[in-house]
Amino acid sequence: MKYIGKGIPGKNNQILTAGKGTFVGDITLPGMCHLAVVRSPYAHARIKSIDTSAAEQVPGVITTITGEEIVRNTKPIPTHSSALGEKKFQFYALAIGKARYVGEPVAAVVAEDRFTAKRGAELINVIYEDLPPVVDAEKALEAGSALVVDEWGDNILSSRIEVHGDPDARIKAAAGTVRGDVRTQRYTGCSIEPRGYIASYDRYRAKLTLWASTQSPHSLRLFLSETLGLRESQIQVIEPHVGGAFGLKLPTFPEEPLICYLAIKLERPVRWIEERTENLLAGGHAREMRLAFEAGYEKDGRVTALKVRLLADVGAPSALCGWGMANVAAFLIPAVYKIPDVKVERITVVTNKCPWNAYRAYGKEASMLMLERMMDMVAERTGLDRAEVRLRNFIQPNEFPYKQVSGASLDSGNYQRVLASALEAADWSGFPALQASAKKRGELIGIGLAYELTPEGGCIPKSSLLSAYDGTRVQVSPKGEVTIMTGVTSPGCGNETGIAQIVADELGVSPDIITVVQGDTDTCPFGLGNSSSRSVIFGGSAAKLAAGELRDKMSRVAARMLEVSPEDLELDGGKIVVKGAPSRSVSFADVASTIYRDAFTLAACDEEPGLDTTRYFRHGNFDAMNKQPDPEGRLNFYSTWPNGATIAVVRVDIETGMVTVLRLLSVHDAGVLINPMLVNANLHGAFAQSLGGALFENLVYDEAGQLQTASFMDYTMPTAVDLPNFETKHEETPSPFNPLGAKGAGESGISGPMAAVAGAIDDALRQAGLSVHVMEMPLTPNRVWKYIVAAKNAQRGNPQ
């Protein structure tokens, strides 16, 4: 019986459905006190003075803290990599000198209960000198703009121009050009569980324990160790159940070292559970990018040259890893297409808004949207079918591994097959008839197509957060029970179940007898946790290697017990069986028992006692491609290259601009699927977040840098009634660079739907004789209506 490829429900489903999960807010420790954070009400202000005396007089307030104490007693919070060339900044747990966004932690209060902590926080008197805020990325670049970081001299965190070939000459020589200005709005993941921590310190053992709603306990431990000046062995980070993360719970937030410092100072457990408004103000934002493009094409639809200016507004500088999303957006261009002459100018700008943190799709979505809008425009100009234009520009199946002009090393794929499968499933060629009959009913419907490339298993040089390896330990007990301890974690995505399936297949046992332990730095091998869909690729591959060693050892012992050769044996159904002779077998548990309890018997005496192996897996395509930058300074940043075609059908109400998604279909290639049910589950969730970003979600700041959407009243995410039933199909081109052939499936499904919906809106409006290319997200009724009005005015020759 094989478990890889089976749709098995998540191992934690029972406990979570019963309401018996253990999230960080469910944990109570004896003597626990509560933290409240004082946050800047200004986007940009000098902190003149902080008076904590009134707060300290409130009965029940235990302590107050300001940046001055933090600077004296902690080191700066390190950033995750020193190799990406960004400007440097000294980050601390509380603002020092200036506050740089509304919601930035400025001071804090610890009290016996939450009410008292909040009352104390209200009484902390911070005197600010209001400074002009920087809230617009274009204006941030203007000479004379206010500066987010005075010492930098400008507001550019980093910038880079990549040129391959001669795109200017090629565009001049092209048969035609298309231009556009794609904008993705600022929005974020909003896991339903906000952030939360409990820190506890034992002075006699000199040991700090932090329960954290995090994705990467070992990375967090490393950062805390450096910030707090403790040895790593003095810190245990435990990740209990996490109620969604989507990248936004990657370290390091200011509250993480802050609460640890306070627990050590007070020698009492301290808890902080983020409120939703705090989460929207300071829990990490994403996406706000502008990609102005110009592309040259030939009459046959081939795009020969592309120039892009990418401007990213990453908010205030922070020790979080989110600003790297702008780098990835640039790196992905031109994705699945063979465009020989490409120039990408990336400018990453800081502003007085919430810092970016990683958010699912990590910048890939912005460049995919731009590329797919470009392809739709080329199709319109050349009169070719939208699918045909993409086919004419795709990398061919026999060209993998493919070195993209950006330096990307694409492992495998068959874009033609995936696209063909999607077109067939959606009855692409039959749609115009449906569209015509809808029009007769007075309905405007449209169809859109997008191809996404969603590389996974990110790898950055000198990084404590992202690298293309991980470690897994597999143990078999004397009774034959199996325990997996792995450095990858599962904030609700299901990799614990997939990894159990992988080990089950190696050992020939049921996943039900396998226990998976994750998210504890004292128990699990060092690993980089959960991000970039890395968990199954790296943690699962390491598990396969470790379990394979145990399988070989158990086979050798069983062979002696059965007096056959190990090659004649297979592990299946909890037994080790002679191939072709099912009556000759020994149980998995008996072999384990022999190894532990009869270590000196003939069957086991040549083997090292014990069944306990830790293996690390390093992904294959970096050995050749990523040890050093190539002569042009290019690096490959990803291990595997999942991809997919998305087709969306929408209805547009021309009077109101309201868009309804009627159909969303995706054919996806994640390589070998370990658990198709959980892959689909992840894809569905991604589709929902993608459509949320395409149609509803928006973090809006006013000119003073005040967030206008700081609760779920104003920050509107899709509910069940806003979404269609999704259709998914899979194609499998295995990655040749890991033993599973898996490619990861955690971020796929974000990029495709938003681009397909954009194309579908254009297509629907074409039925009304309107020429529209929607470029600016989100496509709320108001915005679509404005596009409609502008197109109508343009038709009348009135450019208003």
Add this chain to the structure above:
Amino acid sequence: MKTPVEVTVNKKKYKVEVDTRMILADMLREELRLTGTHIGCGTGNCGACTVVLNGETVKSCCIIAADANGQEITTIEGLSSSATELHPIQQAFVENQGLQCGYCTPGMVLSTLQLLKDNPNPTEDEIRHGISGNLCRCTGYQFIVQSIQDAAKRLSNGGQPGASQ
């Protein structure tokens, strides 16, 4: 200021003293240690704190604990006695992967309880409306909808998986 509250939760009587500012969700979680009721927003939008109050679902973050005095409440903990003896709705969620991180799940399950009490054979559209007060960020709702369709079959079949399963 503290005030005494007497409530019946999951058929068990409790007498507690709570801060007058405390919301019902916090009383359940902090005072009664029934932590299956989750808090996601505090503004009544996400539905993670859904409980049954006197037979109707409410968002317990929008109710002052003291106002629950004398009332009867069912929380997610009232639906099962162990991880292997789940309510048919919970079992349907488990088998149909109607959850991922599990944070919104208790609220989803209780909203399903209400939905299927009011309408034992809902259409897909009625299901989607029935849970539209509960936000889920992981699943895209599709497997939740399927779980509820399966739960409806189970409930009409004495808690057992339906014939078409």
